[in-house]
Amino acid sequence: MxxxxxxxxxxxxxxxxxxxxxxxxxxxxxxxxxxxxxxxxxxxxxxxxxxxxxxxxxxxxxxxxxxxxxxxxxxxxxxxxxxxxxxxxxxxxxxxxxxxxxxxxxxxxxxxxxxxxxxxxxxxxxxxxxxxxxxxxxxxxxxxxxxxxxxxxxxLKSVPAASKPADTASKTTGSPTSQNSARSGSVRPRRSSSILDSYIRRAKEFEAQRDYSRGILELREAIDSHPKSAPCHAYLSSLYLRSGQTTMAKIHMKQALALDPENQTAQTVQAELSAGENPAGRKQTASRSGANAQKAPAKGTKKGKQGGGLLSGLFGGKKK
Incomplete structure (x- = not known):
């Protein structure tokens, strides 16, 4: 058991x-x-x-x-x-x-x-x-x-974090501006979003250069400080998949879908992984890729032979 x-x-x-x-x-x-x-x-x-x-x-x-x-x-x-x-x-x-x-x-x-x-x-x-x-x-x-x-x-780690908002609120009682900011949460989320955007932007720059390892490092740093960011987990799973690290791709894909079941990037990675694990699904995916790439294959070309396998899915798929 x-x-x-x-x-x-x-x-x-x-x-x-x-x-x-x-x-x-x-x-x-x-x-x-x-x-x-x-x-x-x-x-x-x-x-x-x-x-x-x-x-x-x-x-x-x-x-x-x-x-x-x-x-x-x-x-x-x-x-x-x-x-x-x-x-x-x-x-x-x-x-x-x-x-x-x-x-x-x-x-x-x-x-x-x-x-x-x-x-x-x-x-x-x-x-x-x-x-x-x-x-x-x-x-x-x-x-x-x-x-x-x-x-x-x-x-034990969550106790200090949970106590911080109450402490902050008590210190800002006399400041209307601080009270409004604390109630609305407008300052911190905007800063947090800006930091995440910076990580993602740099990761995309490395992805464009096919330097997936550095893009992965950027996103891992982002997740260290923002562990519940579904877009970061999804994008990281995509880069892991492109670099051939399917185990890590699966881990972060699952985490992204747990946080946001509708995340399209994570869903795409899930489909790619399923196709890679299922020979029939992989063949079908390769056939669809060939059909999208050219509607009328050249005479004598076997259907599904062009770019078959998981690697074609890593480097030949649509980019978002």
């Missing part, structure tokens, strides 16, 4: 390896080396052949891939972005995860979150690979703890 972050269609690499979300690179490597030694054949000389095979599968199919993601700069950054998005999702809808673990439920009601979280992680991780038949159970409990930790930390 899946639990924790696994319920949100996210591979919880931290849970697989058995260390906390707050661990640094040195701690992660130390934990990985310990687990790798524990599952190595030389450490299992007295175990049955079945247990040795199970250990080998755990190491090659789960532990090594998890560490590879977290140890590589690019994939680690992408995973961190995904974690932040899942944290926002959980903060808004905590009931998305069914917390069956007593430790996770206790953490959700704790006033000393970080200390209890670290202690619980260490307790489970210390025995995580002792019984190889119970590894899944331990990983799932660790994943529930990670989900609970993200929810609690999001709540």
């Amino acid at each position: 899946q639990s924790g972050l696994f319920q949100l269609d996210m591979i919880d690499h931290h849970a697989v390896l058995g260390f906390s979300l707050a661990a640094d690179a040195k701690q992660a490597r130390k934990r990985y080396l310990k687990v790798a030694r524990q599952l190595h054949p030389d450490s299992l000389r007295g175990a049955s052949e079945e247990q040795r095979q199970l250990a080998s599968q755990l190491l090659s199919k789960r532990v090594n891939p998890a560490y590879e993601v977290l140890s590589q700069d690019k994939s680690a950054r992408e995973h961190e972005i995904l974690l932040k998005m899942k944290q926002q999702q959980l903060a808004g809808s905590p009931n998305l995860v069914a917390f069956t673990s007593d430790r996770a439920q206790k953490l959700l009601n704790s006033n000393t979150v970080e200390a209890e979280y670290e202690a619980a992680i260490q307790q489970i991780a210390s025995q995580q690979f002792e019984d190889l038949n119970q590894v899944d159970s331990a990983v799932n409990e660790l994943s529930q703890l990670n989900a609970a930790y993200l929810i609690k930390m999001a709540k």
Whole structure:
């Protein structure tokens, strides 16, 4: 049974390896080396052949891939972005995860979150690979703890932000101009919109030069300060798709549609991704592209052969 972050269609690499979300690179490597030694054949000389095979599968199919993601700069950054998005999702809808673990439920009601979280992680991780038949159970409990930790930390971060408007309002009580600005919200939204427009404008300039990586950086900075901007998530998903990073394109496309189901850019990316995953849909999309490009194909040209596949959708589609 899946639990924790696994319920949100996210591979919880931290849970697989058995260390906390707050661990640094040195701690992660130390934990990985310990687990790798524990599952190595030389450490299992007295175990049955079945247990040795199970250990080998755990190491090659789960532990090594998890560490590879977290140890590589690019994939680690992408995973961190995904974690932040899942944290926002959980903060808004905590009931998305069914917390069956007593430790996770206790953490959700704790006033000393970080200390209890670290202690619980260490307790489970210390025995995580002792019984190889119970590894899944331990990983799932660790994943529930990670989900609970993200929810609690999001709540703690939101407290100062929630108190600021009241403090500001009390300080501006004597100023009619300030009161009007605070009530209407006219000053700050306009400034915020201007900042977003600047990011998007620069991203479009880089897109025109086909420098998608720099355009992506611009939009990621925009989302760091404006995480609930559907246009930014949608545009970022489009650039990820153009650069061939379909996983990240899918992540930001889903976020954009969650914020604004009618966003046309996100809908277009969704259609492109669906066509790429479905060979029949991809062939149909390629055929439509060929029909739009030229109404009367040259004699002997096979329908759908021109510009087929996902790459034609990335670089040959309509630009907005």
